[in-house]
Amino acid sequence: MTEPSKDLSLREITKETVKSILALKVAEGQEDLVGDNGNSLAQALFDEKAWYRGIYAGEDPVGFAMLSIDREKPEFYLWRFMIDAAQQGKGYGKRAIELIIKEVSSQPEAKELTLHVMDLPHSAVSFYEALGFKLTGEKDDDELVMSLPV
Numbered sequence: 001m002t003e004p005s006k007d008l009s010l011r012e013i014t015k016e017t018v019k020s021i022l023a024l025k026v027a028e029g030q031e032d033l034v035g036d037n038g039n040s041l042a043q044a045l046f047d048e049k050a051w052y053r054g055i056y057a058g059e060d061p062v063g064f065a066m067l068s069i070d071r072e073k074p075e076f077y078l079w080r081f082m083i084d085a086a087q088q089g090k091g092y093g094k095r096a097i098e099l100i101i102k103e104v105s106s107q108p109e110a111k112e113l114t115l116h117v118m119d120l121p122h123s124a125v126s127f128y129e130a131l132g133f134k135l136t137g138e139k140d141d142d143e144l145v146m147s148l149p150v
Contacts, residue, residue, distance in 0.1 A: 008095045010053035010065065010103065013041070020061045021054045027085035033118050037064045040080045055083070055096045062087040065100055069107075076104045076150075078115035097131050105150040113150055116143035 013021055022038050035043075044050035049070050055063035066080040078100065083093045104113045115133065117123045119142050125135070128146050138145040 007056075007058045008092060008099065009056050010096070010099050011056050013052060013054050017054060017061065021064055024061060024064060024082065024084040026082050027088060029122065030085075033120070033123060034082045035080055037080075037082065040064065040066050050079070052080075055092065057087070057090075057092060062090075062092050063096055065096060067100070067104070071107075071109055074107075074109040074111065076107070076110050076113045078113060081115075093127065094131065097128075101131075101148065101150060110150050112147050114145060114147045116140055116145055118142060119144050 011017070018041070022041075024037055026034055041052065044052050044066060047068070049068045050066060051069050052064070052066040054061050055065055061084075063083040064080065065078070065082075068075070068077040068079045070076075081093075081097070081100075083096070101113060104110045113133075114136075115128065117125050117128065119139065123144075125144065125146070129135075131148070133146040133148045136145045136147050
């Protein structure tokens, strides 16, 4: 298997690759933490601000990421992020977030990247904190808001 720091990439999803992205699933017990990839892609079709990519280790799809980008505000929001259950614990999530941060940082109008995490004991707060995100103190329904200056 490919090393997490090598050959990890964010790739456009095409008609040839969409089935492999749809086949990715989170681990049991994580279903309440992130939306299904099929639902995410359906939402993206009707949202002009959606920017979505498959996460690949070499030629193997290992995850999915979707941002909402509003350049006028400007607002860069990590809308969806998942790593396949069989690929978790290999460093792909951390490396993929680093690639997303790099992508957002390359946008001249970007000042911060925000995201929401479920307010549950098994949420990803500590994962994002280790990458530099901070809780803002805001809450959106049952989700905590986190941000990272870029």
